[in-house]
Amino acid sequence: MNVSQADPATLAQQQNASKPEFPLDMWYVAALSKELTDKPIGRTLLNQSVVLFRTPDGQVAALENRCCHRDLPLSYGTVEESGIRCGYHGLLFDGEGKCLEVPGQDKVPRKAFVSAYSVKEQDSLVWIWFGSEENSKPSCEPPRYEVHTDERYVFDGGVFYYEAPYQLIHDNLLDLSHLGYVHLRTIGGNAKVHMGAEMKVEGEGDSVRVVRHMRNSTPPPTYTMAYPFEDKVDRWQEIEFHPSHLRIWTGAVNANTESLDSPDRGGFHMRGFHAITPETAESSHYFWTVASNPATNKDEINKIVTEQSEMTFEEDKVVIEAQYQNMKRFADRPMVDIHVDVGPNRARRIIKRMCAGDSHAAQ
Structure with a gap:
C-alpha cells in the first residue's frame, strides 16, 4: 500500500513519527x-x-x-x-x-x-x-543573561538530574503557587496567600510571562535572613518562559512603600536562571543559578541563599519525580486544570507548536 492509499490513522502515525x-x-x-x-x-x-x-x-x-x-x-x-x-x-x-x-x-x-x-x-x-538538519549551523546567537555580569548581584548555582520529562519542570516553575506547600523552610510562606495571589498571564511569540503579587504578606525565612525588612512585605514573582530556559525574578519590599510595577523597585531581589535541557523523553538536566542583592555580608549571604535554593530545588525534584511515576501508574486517569495552570498550559502549547515545525523565533 503506498502513502496515497494509507488510511487516516496510518497517515497520522507517519506524520507524528516525523515530528521531533x-x-x-x-x-x-x-x-x-x-x-x-x-x-x-x-x-x-x-x-x-x-x-x-x-x-x-x-x-x-x-x-x-x-x-x-x-x-x-x-x-x-x-x-x-x-x-x-x-x-x-x-x-x-x-x-x-x-x-x-x-x-x-x-x-x-x-x-x-x-x-x-x-x-x-x-x-x-x-x-x-x-539543528533540525545534520551539521546545521546556528541561525542566531544564544540568549544573553546579563544578571551574571551585573555588579548589583552575587550569584552561584548548580545542576540537577531529573528522572522526569522536562515539561513537568516547566510546569512547576511557571506555577509558583506551590511554594506555600512545598517550600515552607525557605521561600514559602502562607499557602492561602500564594494560592490567592494576584496573577496576570501574558504571551508573545514563543514566550510566556506570569506576574504574581502578594501584598502585605509575611516574608519567608530566606528573605528575612538576607534583608532587614521591618514587618509585612509586598512580594512579587515574575516568571518569563522561553523554550530553552526560564527567568524568574522574585523579591519583596516593605509593605506599602513602593510600586511593584516599577522596574527600579528596591528591597530584596532573587533572580533565578533555570535552563531545562531534555536528556530523553523521560529524563532531564536542570541547570540553575540564583542571584541576589544582600544588604550586607554579600559573600556569606550568597552562600546561604545558594544553599537554601538548592534545598528548595531538591524539594521540587522529589515532588516532580513522584508526580511522574504516578502519572505513569494512573496513565488512564484524566487530570483536572485549576486557575494556576494558565501559564503552564500556554507553555505546553508553544512546545507542541514548535515540535510541529511552527516557531515564531529561535531561542
Missing part, C-alpha cells in the same frame, strides 16, 4: 561554565551523547561522545592542549572533531573524525546548538 520530540533549531544550555575544568564531561542532550571539554587555553568544545576507532566514549579520555585524547588507544581529536594523531603510526586515516557541535560560552553558561 523536542524543539530544534535553537540553543540549549549544556553546562555551567564552572563545570568545565580539566576533565571532560559526558552528557546525553536531546537523545544525543555529547562530550564537553575545555582546552588549556580556555576554549570550550563539544563532540559526539565516541571515538571513531572502537567507540569508547571520549568522556573517558583526557584533555590536552590540542584537544581530547581517547582513553583506549590514544587517538587525539581537536575541538572540530578532526583526528590529529594516531599513536604508533604516521598517517591519520582520512575517515578518522567525529561530529562536532556548535557551542558558545557567555554569561557563565555554555550553550549548544541543536
Whole structure:
C-alpha cells in the first residue's frame, strides 16, 4: 500500500513519527561554565551523547561522545592542549572533531573524525546548538543573561538530574503557587496567600510571562535572613518562559512603600536562571543559578541563599519525580486544570507548536 492509499490513522502515525520530540533549531544550555575544568564531561542532550571539554587555553568544545576507532566514549579520555585524547588507544581529536594523531603510526586515516557541535560560552553558561538538519549551523546567537555580569548581584548555582520529562519542570516553575506547600523552610510562606495571589498571564511569540503579587504578606525565612525588612512585605514573582530556559525574578519590599510595577523597585531581589535541557523523553538536566542583592555580608549571604535554593530545588525534584511515576501508574486517569495552570498550559502549547515545525523565533 503506498502513502496515497494509507488510511487516516496510518497517515497520522507517519506524520507524528516525523515530528521531533523536542524543539530544534535553537540553543540549549549544556553546562555551567564552572563545570568545565580539566576533565571532560559526558552528557546525553536531546537523545544525543555529547562530550564537553575545555582546552588549556580556555576554549570550550563539544563532540559526539565516541571515538571513531572502537567507540569508547571520549568522556573517558583526557584533555590536552590540542584537544581530547581517547582513553583506549590514544587517538587525539581537536575541538572540530578532526583526528590529529594516531599513536604508533604516521598517517591519520582520512575517515578518522567525529561530529562536532556548535557551542558558545557567555554569561557563565555554555550553550549548544541543536539543528533540525545534520551539521546545521546556528541561525542566531544564544540568549544573553546579563544578571551574571551585573555588579548589583552575587550569584552561584548548580545542576540537577531529573528522572522526569522536562515539561513537568516547566510546569512547576511557571506555577509558583506551590511554594506555600512545598517550600515552607525557605521561600514559602502562607499557602492561602500564594494560592490567592494576584496573577496576570501574558504571551508573545514563543514566550510566556506570569506576574504574581502578594501584598502585605509575611516574608519567608530566606528573605528575612538576607534583608532587614521591618514587618509585612509586598512580594512579587515574575516568571518569563522561553523554550530553552526560564527567568524568574522574585523579591519583596516593605509593605506599602513602593510600586511593584516599577522596574527600579528596591528591597530584596532573587533572580533565578533555570535552563531545562531534555536528556530523553523521560529524563532531564536542570541547570540553575540564583542571584541576589544582600544588604550586607554579600559573600556569606550568597552562600546561604545558594544553599537554601538548592534545598528548595531538591524539594521540587522529589515532588516532580513522584508526580511522574504516578502519572505513569494512573496513565488512564484524566487530570483536572485549576486557575494556576494558565501559564503552564500556554507553555505546553508553544512546545507542541514548535515540535510541529511552527516557531515564531529561535531561542
